[in-house]
Amino acid sequence: MPAVVDAELCTACGTCVDECPVGAIELNDVAEVNADLCTECGSCVDACPNGAISLQ
Ligand code: SF4
Numbered sequence: 001m002p003a004v005v006d007a008e009l010c011t012a013c014g015t016c017v018d019e020c021p022v023g024a025i026e027l028n029d030v031a032e033v034n035a036d037l038c039t040e041c042g043s044c045v046d047a048c049p050n051g052a053i054s055l056q
């Protein structure tokens, strides 16, 4: 399954947007993952300072 952002934990810092190698994350009110682009690499999960992203 693609990465999923917990909107309650995301502070919209933008770190994951920069870390994603395929540009699958967009920053709106919170980060949003384009599931069609996500390769499930896990970079954003490791990079998020708030533990807001998980691979499910
Ligand atoms: S798991 Fe990898 S490809 Fe998917 S959104 Fe996170 S950084 Fe991007």
Ligand code: SF4
Residues within 6 Å of the ligand: 005, 009, 010, 011, 012, 013, 014, 015, 016, 017, 030, 031, 047, 048, 049, 050, 051, 052, 053
């Ligand atoms: S790195 Fe985490 S807190 Fe920052 S925008 Fe991404 S999901 Fe939100």
